[in-house]
Amino acid sequence: MRVISVPHEFNEEELFIDLRASLGCPLFLKCEGFNFAGSVKLKAATEMVESAERDGTITPDSVLVESSSGNLGVALSVIAASRGYRFVCVTDSRCNLATRLMMEALGSTVHVVTDHEAGSSLLAARLEYVKGLCEADDRCVWLSQYTNPANWKAHYRNTAPAIARGFPQLDVLFVGAGTTGTLMGCARYFSDWHRPVKIIAVDSAGSVTFGGAPGRRMIPGLGMSVPPPLLDGSLVDEAVLVDEEDTIRTCRALARRGFLFGGSTGTVVSGATKWLARHPDTGLTAVGIAPDLGERYLDTLYQENWVRALYNDDLTPPPTSPHRPGLGLPLRTT
Structure with a gap:
């Protein structure tokens, strides 16, 4: 047990x-999906938060903020809830509804970016919003999964x-x-x-x-x-x-x-x-x-x-026979 x-x-x-x-x-x-966050991102979330706690970047009144398309947001929501932190996830319109609802159920605030300037990306718009949050409130701590070495160290370890x-x-x-x-x-x-x-x-x-x-x-x-x-x-x-x-x-x-x-x-x-x-x-x-x-x-x-x-297609594979595996997977090989 x-x-x-x-x-x-x-x-x-x-x-x-x-x-x-x-x-x-x-x-x-x-x-990697069998944990309380449902994805491999729980490892990176844990490592990034614990590393920031050790070096004093995160304090008891910190507000964690991060840009995420979904899975890391859920993982950080789990960690923030268990440790008593507020968490703001900045995502975009591609984030699944179930993912957004899950983060909110865990007590997180979810901001969905829907607009971005011509020539830029939704990711760039998300990052700009995160920067604005940090500039407006010095309690905000951006973990920055895109640059944080704790992200890869979690998988090395x-x-x-x-x-x-x-x-x-x-x-x-x-x-x-x-x-x-x-x-x-x-x-x-x-x-x-x-x-x-x-x-x-x-x-x-x-x-x-x-x-x-x-x-x-x-x-x-x-x-x-x-x-x-x-x-x-x-x-x-x-x-x-x-x-x-x-x-x-x-x-x-x-x-x-x-x-x-x-x-x-x-x-x-x-x-x-x-x-x-x-x-x-x-x-x-x-x-x-x-x-x-x-x-x-x-x-x-x-x-x-x-x-x-x-x-413009349902992309449903044809039925497969249990005795002939793989026939329902018409993948290109070139």
């Missing part, structure tokens, strides 16, 4: 799914070692790229490890993180509209871009096998599937990190009207 006093003391670290049975893909998926323990013969690791905290923490850890591991970053098409052209992105989580300050590209072996249509198809194919995951996870699995199809080495040990679960996406990527309105 395990007994905890605060929510961040529980995080399921050792759960992996073998996707060969579900998708016919030689990939082990590390599930926790996520990557758990993968190494479970897969001592690991060959390739697939990590989604948002702020690149998870990516950099894992990349730095395996760079220091005793054997080589390929680090494959998985990013959303339309993200500029790895030099691509900016484009529309409607699924929150992965991807950036500005180059992420935490990224050290020398630690990444390759980047794979995934169209949002493929993210949705992958999520729905996994759901048809009983695994309801979020958009970030669908992107990672889609990117890993594409990469592994180009490298058909049956001896590879491959792991992907699944950042989130799917309940917060029920009114978006699992909702027919939302999908049809944005992509």
